Amino acid sequence: MYTINQVRGLLNSQSPFLEYPGVRRPYIYVGSCPCCGDERYILKCCRSIWCPICNLKLAGKTYHQMQYINSEIPKKYIRQFVTLTFRNTALITKHFFRQYRNIFVKKFLRKKPFKKTVIGGFYSFDWTINQWYRDHTFNIHIHLLWFSRSFYHPDFLSRKWSEASGDSQIVDIRLVKNIDKALYEVQKYIQASKSILACEEKRRTELINAVQGIRRFSKFGQAYKVKIPKTKATCDQCNEFYIYEREPLHTEQFSVPEYPKVEYQYPLAVNF
Numbered sequence: 001m002y003t004i005n006q007v008r009g010l011l012n013s014q015s016p017f018l019e020y021p022g023v024r025r026p027y028i029y030v031g032s033c034p035c036c037g038d039e040r041y042i043l044k045c046c047r048s049i050w051c052p053i054c055n056l057k058l059a060g061k062t063y064h065q066m067q068y069i070n071s072e073i074p075k076k077y078i079r080q081f082v083t084l085t086f087r088n089t090a091l092i093t094k095h096f097f098r099q100y101r102n103i104f105v106k107k108f109l110r111k112k113p114f115k116k117t118v119i120g121g122f123y124s125f126d127w128t129i130n131q132w133y134r135d136h137t138f139n140i141h142i143h144l145l146w147f148s149r150s151f152y153h154p155d156f157l158s159r160k161w162s163e164a165s166g167d168s169q170i171v172d173i174r175l176v177k178n179i180d181k182a183l184y185e186v187q188k189y190i191q192a193s194k195s196i197l198a199c200e201e202k203r204r205t206e207l208i209n210a211v212q213g214i215r216r217f218s219k220f221g222q223a224y225k226v227k228i229p230k231t232k233a234t235c236d237q238c239n240e241f242y243i244y245e246r247e248p249l250h251t252e253q254f255s256v257p258e259y260p261k262v263e264y265q266y267p268l269a270v271n272f
Ligand SMILES: [Zn+2]
Pocket: 033, 034, 035, 036, 037, 038, 235, 236, 237, 238, 239, 240
């Protein structure tokens, strides 16, 4: 549910990726408060991560969910931001992600001492493209925010990660000072289209196919168990539920008057 300005902002966020197969044009349901007539909008789209609109929607939603979960986890658990890096690879394939998830979950997270001390958290797979080699290589890594009973020294963590991964000891661990920033880092991978654009054009399709359908974000432990309440939006003024039109408007029908391009900043307000 968005305000008119948020809808315009999302529609203005168009990029070449809107032309990617599977990415459809969005449409809009208009809702109004039966009491005061205030209008709100639901923007339905393709749910493709390559679509700039759905991309922003997904990022906002994930972010707010994480914020809610964080507020439900007792303060006594230490919030730490961890990065675990895999060895550089020449390719990205679905097989890699499966293998890496296995390494991370089975050989690291469920092993001593983390099994007993880390009560839950969020993680995402992200990658960067190393441009300085003649042939690009990929650096796949995990961003992880965990709730833990104790703090680990980077050297210890590095040793444990090296044992789990078999060939990589590069890690980073830090205490979270700004929780919003840490949550943002975990869901940053959603801006996938940006990292794809950084790739040579001829390799883009290959890369998109490789990561299509891969689950890149997960919650685990206590973070997974937190129930996120579904709230139906009501009008702030009258506390009445919005009533939505049965027929959606296509965005072409939806008049978007001349409006300055909106630079989106996180957190994007989303009701879910
Ligand atoms: Zn109202």
